Amino acid sequence: MINILWVDDEIDLLKPHIIFLEQKGYQVTKCQSGTEALEIIDDTNFDIVFLDENMPGLTGLETLNEIKERRANLPVVMITKSEEEYIMEEAIGNKIADYLIKPVNPHQILLSLKKNLDHSRLVSEKTTSNYQQEFRKIAMDLSMVNTYEEWVDLYQKLIYWELQLEGIEDVGMTDILESQKTEANMQFGKFIEKNYEDWFQPKTDAPVMSHTLFKDKIVPELSDKQPTLLVVIDNLRYDQWKAFEPFVNNYYKKTSELAFYSILPTATQYARNAIFSGLMPADMESLFPQYWKNDTDEGGKNMHEGDFLREQLKRLGLGHLKHEYHKITNLKAGKKLVENFRSLKDNDLSVIVYNFVDMLSHSKTEMEVVKELASNDKAYRSLTVSWFKNSPLLEMIQLSQQLGFKLILTTDHGTINVKSPTKVIGDRDTSLNLRYKTGRSLTYQDKDVLAVKNPKSIHLPALTMSSSFIFAKGDMFLAYPNNFNHYVSYYRNTYQHGGVSLEEMIIPFVVMNPK
Known part of the structure; x- marks a missing residue:
């Protein structure tokens, strides 16, 4: 049974509300002051508190502070006659579960209870039901998908449901989705086998790919009126981007988003060099033998991205653009760039390659502790989000927002x-x-x-x-x-x-x- 504490100095006027809740199977404890409420909370475990803001003695806000000190995770719903903004801000700042304006009716109270106490169950049931309906549609799409655009749509749909199902308790639904992803990858492999080579033929309808991304999508965004920050996070999957996108949205609003195709091999030395050079690897080898290294050559394979970028800008008639290239391979380098970030505001284009996700995925094969932390895609996303929230990269994004930079965020390839x-x-x-x-x-x-x-x-x-x-x-x-x-x-x-x-x-x- 759900146990409710209702605190209001005019509690007798709320008798109809309390009878309504008791008829619904809730147990309601009443009290008339903040002091009394704190004494009861010390002795009894409640599931939720309804708290009047305007009471003699301890005010609702003062009582709220005391409750949160004693029971930080106890949901508190603030009820007030006042619509003053500072009261709302104070209450929200103290992590209230809900905020209701008097007069409240019993159904508002019931909705608040459902939202706060039954939320997980209701969301889980609805999400499961919705995915079961969508499952059949995805299965049908899988049998018919035949263009690169349709594959993007299907993959984004699978990611959407993967993130939706992540928060529910029905493991069976996640297993079903995993089997759909496996089937999708099997069909996608056949699609790439059939079409990939044709994408390089003249006048063929082809997706934006690594070697065409800069010319087709980045160049149109460049301007001498607004500095641009291009961030290439190495080895970033689409689902990982979706997982930490909300943190970027605190500082930036999205103007466009697209999914493009990494070239094969989906490996850093091929795909990322292709982005910065605007060339396919065979052309890099013939035109810039001093910069290109093959798999069997000694030395780093991505040592000349800055050189490739400079050459591509010249080739596109953009040699006059003031630009800088930075590669971040460790925490120390990230912090140093944060310290000097304001100097980038004089550039037309600032490029930052951030290697963290690549290091994480490779370290997973070397370090048992990381292998434990990233044992599946859900854990891998969670680890990426945890890193991003505490990384110098987020600080750079905050600074770029303050300095008025346009932000372009992308990657070179994903991982499986x-x-x-x-x-x-x-x-x-x-x-x-x-x-x-x-x-x-x-x-x-x-x-x-x-x-x-x-x-x-x-x-x-x-x-x-x-x-x-x-x-x-x-x-x-x-x-x-x-x-x-x-x-x-x-x-x-x-x-x-x-x-x-x-x-x-x-x-x-x-x-x-x-x-």
């Missing part, structure tokens, strides 16, 4: 939790990535990968005349037969990228203006 090993054999020069391989004489399971015999057909460098690429589909990861079981147990349920999946390829691009 790999669960299913598939055997591959290659020579000693084969690349090491778990989601793609490039090399000679690769042996693999045909159904598990997208195989490209001629890398030039998708504008990738060929290491030798006989080199090919393979990309793992769905949640597969590529494992060598040698020491297979140890390798599989080490990498299963870790976050990897480089292959073909909705999570890796369909990624966010958001333009925002300061509030």
